[in-house]
Amino acid sequence: MNIYDSSSSLEIDKKKSLSIIKGRNKIKFKKMITILSFLLPALILYSIFMLYPMIDAVRFSFFDWDGAAPSMNFVGFDNYIKLTDDKIFIKALGHNLLWVVLSLILMVIPTLILAVLISRVKKGKTFFRAGFYLPSVLSLAVVGVLWSKIYDPEMGPINVFLKSIGLESLAKNWLGEPYFVIPALVIASTWAFYGLYMILFLAGLQNINYELYEAADLDGAGPIRKLWSITIPSLRNTLNVVISMVIINALKGFALIWIMTQGGPFYMSELVSTYVYKAAFSMNKVSYATAGSVVLGIIVIVFTITFNYYRERSEN
């Protein structure tokens, strides 16, 4: 074999490897196109209906705009600075945080217990499941009117019952007193949403290996021990989803409050969502309201990311 032969074979190898690389690139490109073609419809929808409004909302918050005028004045961070000085907005933020805490307490634990109890029922499980899910199919407008009547200070069943058993001093104007209005609204909201979380818990419970309970029974574990050591750890993923959803829904809550109190009386149930709605649509302060929404959005994102970060860290 002479030197020319080896160089020509090298060239052939080079050509071969080049064509292989080209072929691989072509396959990669085709794969990419395939992936993109699957993602594109969702991406287009997501960009138009989610990303674009969100980015636009952030943009509006840097302007002074009434919602209809053809021109907008750029004001930089003015709207955000005004928000820090707005006592009602700060109060509304505080109410939002209280709402989150109460929602977590009233929604996660009782719903989990309810799901565990229903999963234990031998007969009529479907009936209980459907029955307890029923409030979730009602519109929030109906729920709002219903609970307004339940809380009615004179004709509402709660106060009528309390008065009938001689506990008149406990009969309150549930939506009219500062210490009761938010808890009362959270209870109504819990009633409207617990069915959804209960279904999630039930789905999670079905995935737990029953042999774990049998082994625990053999070891003599009681029901509380089994709940604490088997059920809750096995439901970790479901719990994470439920807690995230409760936090997000609590921070975004609007419809029920709007129907039942409109943020009143005297701002006692004002949440950021009701406050920004009034600012945008009753007062024409669209850009100011948008700044308020952006602040709320950031809080929701921070809450969710922090929660998931700690969850992942604890799992690791």
Place this chain on the structure above:
Amino acid sequence: MRKYRRYFALALTLVLVLTMIVGCQSPTASSNEKKEGKDKGSKTESAKGEKDNTLDLYIPNYFNDVEKQQWEKAVNKFKELNPGVNVNVANGDVQVESGKLPTLLQSGVNPPDAILMNAGPGRVAVLSDVNLIQPLNKLYEENNWKDQLRPFAYDLISGEEKIYELPHMLDAIGIFYNKDVYEQNGIEVPTTKDEFIKALQKLKDAGVSPITVGARNGYAIGWLFGVMLESVAGTEKVEDLLYGNGKWNDPEVVKVAEMMADWVKKGYITKESVTQTQADSKFRFLSKKAAMEAEGTYLITDLVDQKLQSSVNSFMMPSFIEGKTAKPVGGIGLTWVIPTKAKDVDLAAKWFNFIVSKDYSNIVLNLPDYNFVPASKASVGMVPAGEVLKTSMKDIENGSGYNPSVFIGVEAKEAYYQNLQGLVGGLTKPKDAMNNIEAAAEKDRAAGFKLNKN
């Protein structure tokens, strides 16, 4: 096959994109042709060149069938006078405060030709400031509406260079009372401050709620406060507050707030009113669980609906100022506006001409269940068939007092409603409440809100 699959995928993507583009269009997005047509003469021409003679009206929700029938009669008369014109009546929330009306107009979807909305510069300005409704100066000149309105009504809407509304009716908010409850407790209609306070105490002692109010709806607690303000501080003071340099934390105004808080404390106004809606309050009043309610003539249709015309009447709370007579409060209750995007302004103007005409007043005032005092000059001197409306029309023969909710700016109004709720609920002190309202009014002033009157 693969080749076809690709084409199929491409076609599907195209369909998706097209669907989205079409879906994102407003169902009534105007074509350029239509826009041009509107610019030329505010006329709508169909594709075939025929004139679409349909007038779209947007009016408040009917509270009951009586109101619905009244409107049907008025619309039928209009159609009779204008053959070939169709009228579409849509109902909805016409309060600016709830945000629905501005949202409807901002969306630009199916804008009506004319809207009957809750009146007042503080409300109309929310729409006119952002060009959602159009100025009517030219139409006022062409149709001579100035001379066809009661001077009091015209003065209230013509303080600025541009006029945006045509008043439909005048409010006459006073105290409505249950005659039976008064009789059962031996109470006569009070004519002095002392008699009024005595009546409140007597009713309280008898276990009857003297005054009910649906404070959860800001406008309703505003009615009661407006009536109290007129009686205690007087019309001039309120005028100074709304049109002059008056302040909400003026001692005389604070005195009214203190009186309201005191009445709650004494049980003249039930503390539970804070969570009561106007509908709940009306129910309590009409079912005679409460003796009195601050209301406007709106109540008349309910009285007719429930056959209570003979057992309810109204009076104005006596003046607390020696030698003065308090007037029912109000101003303009409902007013007509034309959206900027209205498709047929000519038809809207035709309808407005009908509203200020003698024909309209004749029709409505002869209905025993009619519940508004028309703002037209044509209605002056006419005697309405209904007894309660007769009382109200007589009460405002020489003008009326002011319902502040209608006249204040957006910041002040929100503070006004919330702080009055706070007073009824015992959640704030009178002085603080008035300071809060004044602070909000100052924000409005700083933003350029200023009322002018002719």
